[in-house]
Amino acid sequence: MLEAPKGTTLAFDFGEARIGVAQGDAELGMAHPLATVSGNSNEVKFEAIAKLVREWQPVQLVVGLPTHADGTEHELTRLSRKFGRRLHGRFNLPVYWVDERMSSLYAESLLAEAQVFGRKQKAVLDQVAAQAILQGFFAGGAAEFFNGRDTEEVSAD
Template sequence: MRIMGLDFGSKTIGVAVSDALFLTAQGIKTIRRSPREIEELGELLKEYEVSEIVIGYPKNMNGTLGPRCALTDEFVDRLRAEFGLPVERWDERLSTVAAQRALLEADVSRGKRKQVIDKMAAVFILQGYLDRRHAKNIPN
């Protein structure tokens, strides 16, 4: 079993999955938002034998909840209804900034960064969640 991390955006959904020991996050793909997005996520959930989903929760920098949080909450409800899996919200403030910084430090071209930024943000979201689980000694 694995945990899936999602960076839910207005145009795309970045996807990452954990390893089987819940130690590391790997970027899988970026899904273009469309009527088929739930079907694509379902295929990935089966392929990677996912038992839990973590989704970035886009709080404002001052900690308040903005309109993007309401859209994320609606998507969380859809995921729970469709797949019957637990879905955790993870504070994603600065995850895209961290992903952008990592790609810049790796000297990834602007065009390539645009293609992978959401997937990388999903990795940062999931890795933060996994690190917290590990620190709290939450069993696999």
């Protein structure tokens, strides 16, 4: 398990249409849903993320890494890794990847417990999934860490 720095953390549940964002404090080990980012272009999405980074001043970023139930990777895994590398390239913060296989189910059950259904649930599902990813990071650590160390080119677009 990788030891993460203490301080504010932003976590992301990456999706091609929407990106859920959660915020938490590593020392307290508590995560909270924060925002759902969407837009017609990557530039619009990254501008919204930049605003959150300026506001919350995180010391690290966490990205959920989706895989098949058996742990094998797929296209969204590749896109999530690319997203994480772009975050690092833009904000020069360490990025941790966390297994997110159960985050959406966890988010749905939390929202159902809170009696949030239908359109209201859809509006916050991604950020609650990001909260689940971040809570998993605080509880169990990261699967992987990225700080510009791999040979793939980091693109900021």
